Amino acid sequence: EVQLLESGGGLVQPGGSLRLSCAASGFTFTKFAMSWVRQGPGKGLEWVSGISSSGGTTYYTDSVKGRFTISRDNSKNTVSLLMNSLRAEDTALYYCAPETYFFDHWGQGILVSVSS
């Protein structure tokens, strides 16, 4: 059974930083690219960032480029998202998911709140 467990969320002031982590199990982690998708309160889904299976290539949506950094540790089956210079509009539930041109498995999500 595929399991994805996000952690590291919380309340942070504007301009602050958080590091999200996602522990994956139940599939061959090293064969899959991974993504972070977020959902603001009462809003739709927004793809945030992705990383190739090797970790050698990363991708970001324009609104987070230069502020967020995605990484992975294939020895620990984890993917992380370092979020700097956080803004109120980054407030959302963040999901990690393996990619196969679509997302057939999702974690339970982790809440990030950016507020003073």
Place this chain on the structure above:
Amino acid sequence: EIVLTQSPATLSLSPGERATLSCRASQSVGRYLAWYQQKPGQRPRLLIYDASDRPSGTPARFSGSGSGTDFTLTISSLEPEDFAVYYCQQRSDPMYTFGQGTKLEIK
């Protein structure tokens, strides 16, 4: 960036009726389009991938069609548990985008 536009924003129907949801892409995505269902407080659930393929577990009343820029999700006969928000999603290498969602509500 490819933009996905879903219509209508809200669809009000009764159980037993047929639902037709639309997703239009700003440029061709081939058949790389997926549909998700999301109920309040739950994570999204993949319903359809590659425009028309159903994962195991998706009921046969859900069907997808289309290619290029115009796609449709059809629910042949609505069950009470189908009332939810539906999103389409595409991949244009290497980025993904989602539509803004269609809320399917009970009339």
